[in-house]
Amino acid sequence: MLSLRRWSVRHAAGLARVYRWGARWAPRLAPLARGLGLARSERWLRPLERAGKALLFDCRMCGQCVLGHTGMACPMTCAKQLRNGPCGGVRADGGCEVRPQMRCTWLEAGDGQRRAGSVAAPWLAPLDRRRSERSTWIQVIQPEPDAVPVTRSAPPPAPRLAEPLSAFDAALQDALRGQGFAVTVEIAPPDSPDPAVLLARAERFRGLVDAINITDGAGGNCHMSSVAAASVLAAAGFEPVCQVGCRDRNRIAVQGDVLGAAALGVRNVLCLTGDDVSQGDHPEAKPVFDLDAVNLLGVLQGMTARGTYASGRALEQAPKLFLGATANPFVPPYVDRVDNLERKIDAGARFIQTQFCFDLDRLRAFLDEACRRGLHRRAALLIGVGTLPSARGLKWMAEHVPGVAVPDAVIARIAAAEDQRAEGRRVCIETIHALQRLEGVAGIHLMGHRNEATLAQVIVDAGLRSPLSNPSSAS
Known part of the structure; x- marks a missing residue:
């Protein structure tokens, strides 16, 4: 077969x-x-x-x-x-x-x-x-009069990034419309109903970042829901990005969740397809995948711009959402990745966060084509960066986490260092400085599972933000 x-x-x-x-x-x-x-x-x-x-x-x-x-x-x-x-x-x-x-x-x-x-x-x-x-x-x-077409027209276009959405502007959108270098960070929600742990992790980044992403069952592992955790952060004065994956919800549930998040002050939503469940802590679970990330974007953009559910039924009030998506320039099919990016932007994405960048040459090829099509003017591109404590951990991630690509030269450099943790930070900072010089890059997205102290220090050491603006830096 x-x-x-x-x-x-x-x-x-x-x-x-x-x-x-x-x-x-x-x-x-x-x-x-x-x-x-x-x-x-x-x-x-x-x-x-x-x-x-x-x-x-x-x-x-x-x-x-x-x-x-x-x-x-x-x-x-x-x-x-x-x-x-x-x-x-x-x-x-x-x-x-x-x-x-x-x-x-x-x-x-x-x-x-x-x-x-x-x-x-x-x-x-x-x-x-x-x-x-x-x-x-x-x-x-014999066509059926009520048949759903297999191709889909785009929802009403979202404003270009440089245009204000309306009075509901999110702080993240304001930062991305500016001329500065934006910084977002990703943290995992806790395995507890107590929000204190989540708030302590987030507090390290107060004043250092423009927004904080909350993962949604990353790696197929269960934690506090992204909607709840993002709402906790919004209530505490942070600017959250609620990640919403298609793996665990059908189109009814995902619209209800996002509407609930908007009611609790969450404006930024990152649309994801979702990781494979077999690698997580519930491998016996049934994956849903009723939608993919492109269609999820289209559904949420339709709710925002048209004020309707995916069914066509009118909302009493449209949510005010600033939508984002992900991209991965570092794995096959390289030549088709920009096409996929363009579909997500057409569907409503106004900011893009990429997978970890350890290969600047791959990224440059991706950016050259994205900029040639003018995609960097329609959505802000935030490049994923991060660091791990050792070369062994980095190699494990490259071998066991689908979508992460790490050149052998980077692993060898960190492995040869006397202080591997410090060398990993240096590689991350060098990457950030290189990204600041690339056309089409609007900022960075920092990642590292429960590595908040190191990531906060990277932001400061790279000269992106002053530690004086972060009250928790003295603790």
């Missing part, structure tokens, strides 16, 4: 011609299908369609086929069922984050698109789950 899937991608150009020919001639069968009855016609067509597509494409009969848009690689074979991939966890060899032995579906899709001479896939709509196990070709023969 896998060999036939790869054969289909290799012959995407020829299969695309057959596909277009069929789509052109299929409507001529509409009178016959109506005469037999559409339900009966579909019963006859469905097993033929299932057998043929399963053989060539490992089809899962989602009822909303998009092979013509994805280089003959079926998105349903993606372990996260992304409609707008790839995710940020693709392995260095091109393996899937969830199933390492399988090549990433979206690498296959990119190969197929290039062979067929087609442009990058458009923004694909979320699945209409009601159509599961139904024929797609019956819709081509």
Whole structure:
């Protein structure tokens, strides 16, 4: 089956011609299908369609086929069922984050698109789950008047970054509209209902950062919810970024959570697809992935700009959200990463935070293309940086955390140092200074699990903020 899937991608150009020919001639069968009855016609067509597509494409009969848009690689074979991939966890060899032995579906899709001479896939709509196990070709023969389109139009455009959103402006947006170098930091919420631990971690960064990200079950591990933790920070006078992943919620739950966060003063929302559950502390859990990050952005931007839920039902009052997303320039497919970034910006992202940057050459190639398209003027690009206490820890992260790429030279440099912790900080600071000189970089996003003291010191030592502005620096 896998060999036939790869054969289909290799012959995407020829299969695309057959596909277009069929789509052109299929409507001529509409009178016959109506005469037999559409339900009966579909019963006859469905097993033929299932057998043929399963053989060539490992089809899962989602009822909303998009092979013509994805280089003959079926998105349903993606372990996260992304409609707008790839995710940020693709392995260095091109393996899937969830199933390492399988090549990433979206690498296959990119190969197929290039062979067929087609442009990058458009923004694909979320699945209409009601159509599961139904024929797609019956819709081509006789379109249904209420069928949900497989491609999606963008919601009303969000203002450019330089424009004020309205009176609800978030402090993070103000910082990103300015000419300075923005700083955000990521902290994990506690394994406790007591907010004191969370507030103590955040207090180290008061006056040192423009916003604090709260992770949402990072790595598939359970903690206090991002919505609750971000609300605690907002009430304490911090500027939180609430991370919202698609792994654990369907489209109903995620809209309710974000609406609740907005009611509690949270304005900044980072939209994520989410990590694989098998690597976390609940590997037996069922992943949801009803939406992907692009479609989550579209849903939340529609709530903000149109004042409607994804269903079209009107909200009594629209939430005022400043939306962000992630990007990973450091893992395959390198050539398609800017396309994915552009889709997220089209969907409503106004700030982007990247994975850890240890490879400036990879980043420069990504930025060159992003700037050529003018994406840095539509969204603020915050580059991920951080440090670990040892070369051993850094190597472990590179080998076991999908999406993190660390050049061997960086690991060797830190391993050779007498004080590895101090050398790691120096590498991080040097990276920050290099980023300050790159066109398109609006700031940095600091990461490091429960490493708050070191990250706060890096901010000061890099000259980004004064310790005098942080009351907790004297403690």
